[in-house]
Amino acid sequence: MKRTSRLFTALFTCFALVGAAVAALAASPVFPVDREFYPYYPSLIKWNKSSVPFNAPEVCSGCHEKQYKEWNGSVHSLAFKDPVYQGELNKGVKAVGHEISRQCEGCHTPIGVVTGEIKGPGLAGLSAIALAGVSCDVCHSISGVTHQQTPARVAENGSFIMSPGVESTEGQILIKRGPIPSHDECGGGFHKCEESPLHLQANLCASCHQVYHYDDHFPIEATHNEWIAGPYAQKAIMCQDCHMVDIPTFKRSADQFVKPDRKEYKHYFSGANYLLTYLAAGAAKITGDEELAKSLMAQYEMAVERLKSAADLELSPIYHNGKLDELKVRVKNIRAGHNLPTSLTNVRQMWLEITLKDEAGKVVMSSGTLNADGSISEVARNFASDGMGKDFHFAVNPWEVVGFSKHDTIPPRGYRDTYYGLHFPADLKNVTIEAKLRFRQADQKVAEALLAAVPKDINLEQMYGLKAVPPLPVVDMVVKEATVETSK
Structure with a gap:
């Protein structure tokens, strides 16, 4: 009887502990x-706060004129002033509040966030350093990253540490880091230098080029x-080896897996955002x-050429039974x-x-052409993602997207095959097939909605010469x- 009682007690204790563990696990957040x-x-920015100030890019240009000119006109310099971003930010603040939208601001103007200057969408009344977006002092003040400590335990939402300098008995000491x-x-006596292996790694860029849902x-x-x-x-080809170089060097890095020479690096930060630089050029x-x-x-032009x-x-x-019946199009990510x-x-x-054309050049079949309102045909082969919200329905706003119902992008050096059933008059002996891989940065209606939502202090006509949102430019990649x- 005693043995049975002890066994029961042991089993009861075991089950109680397991139950408590399961309950604790259920009560713990995933992130x-x-x-x-x-x-x-x-x-997820961290700032080693001190009295040491951040410096506007114009201060850096005094000694680094070449680097400043390369940066001035880059998407990093426009990250906060971007009208599309400002429209998205304004919509987000109205939908979920400013505290949550700080997630976006932390990468679009990190210094403006940590100094408390940014209090919402808009540009009015802000200092040059807040308006400068991802400026010299942002990247060259970074002393480390916290990717392993983030809620997702990976790089996300600005998980870097800024340390512009230290206080000493001799006063403020500015420290700038680089490779x-x-x-x-x-x-030159203005700041101290510190060699930083991090500035040669993709981990530096990962902090902001990984955007996760705020919750x-x-x-x-x-x-x-x-x-x-x-x-x-x-092959150890980092972000910098393709995005901080000119186009010929980018092609060599991508094709041959060869790292650039030190003198070949520039502060272009060139990517695919040609719309932003085009609008800014007009301004x-x-x-x-x-x-x-x-x-x-x-x-x-670099962005278009890169695409x-x-x-x-x-x-x-x-061919099936000797008759042209289908077309296979392989889309390859080569660089x-x-x-x-x-x-x-x-x-x-x-x-x-x-597009299929007959011998006289007349179109006999087409697929993927734009509709009259600028939208893409529903049957077009679009290599993109469909976002969904918590109700598993379609969502496009970043504060709503918590999953992808479709994710059909092409991995590095990978490909996707698409098959088309062909239809044309039976008496044709030859057809000319034209295939275009086309790109634009957003759906026409999405862009119109974002630009319509810009804060009141951004006058699109005065600043950019836009009386209405024009058709978004499309780049024919191939x-x-x-x-x-x-x-046959």
Whole structure:
């Protein structure tokens, strides 16, 4: 009897402990947040606060004129002033409040967030350093990252540490970090230099190029994850090796897995956001700053050329019983070190447009053409994502997207095949097939909604010369044509 009682007690204790453990697990959040460790949450920036000030980019230009001119006109310099971003931010604040939207501000103007200057959407009354977005002192003050401490335990939402300097018995000491070994003359007496291996790593960029939902921590943008799962990470080709160089050097890095020489790195931060630099060039012309307008148009042209260099198409006609019946189009990601497209893949649009013409050049079949209102045909092959909210229904706003119902982007050095059933008059002996891989940064209606939502202190007509939202520019990344027989 005693043995039975002891066994019962042991089993009861065991089950109680298991039950308590299960209950505790159920009560624990999947993504625990340490609010003391991350005082600017949902932005995950950390600031080693001191009296040492941050400096506006114009201060840095005194000694680093070349680097300043490269940066001035880059998407980093426009990150906060971007009217599309400001429209999105304004919509987000109205929907979920400013505290949550700080997640966005933490990467678009980090210094403005930690100093408390940014209190909402808009540009009025802000200092030059807050308006400068991702400026010199943002990147060169970074002393570390906290990727392993974030709620998702990966890089997300600005998980870096800024340390612009230290206080000493001799006063304030400014410290700037970068990949170059320090030497006695470095900083010219204005600041000290500190060699930083982090500035040669993709981990530096990952902090902001991974955007997770502010509460559910779903990866809305996962560019670093895409890179780390691909061959460029395996070959040690970092973000900087493709995005901080000119186009010929980018092609060499991507094609041959060869790292650039030190002298080949620039502060362009060139990506695919050609719309932003195009709009900003128009704004610079309105103010009469022709030098800046020229720099911005150079950035625009680099972005377009980068898109045109990133992919390729293969056309394969398919015959059944000797008759041309189908077309296989293989879309290849040949140079992007991340997925194609990347960033906000539920907003970006990269699609195929197929046209068949007869011997006289008359179109006999098409697929993927734009509708009259600028929207993409529902049957077009669009390599993108469909976001969904907590109700599992379609969602496009980043504060609503907690999953993808479709995620159909192309991994680095990967491909996607699309098949088309072909229809044309039976008497044709030959048809000419034209395939285009097309890209634009958002759906026309999405862009119109965002630009319509800009804060009141941003006058699109005065600043950008926009009386109405024009049709969004489309870049033809690849165009391939082939004339094939209709029978064999």
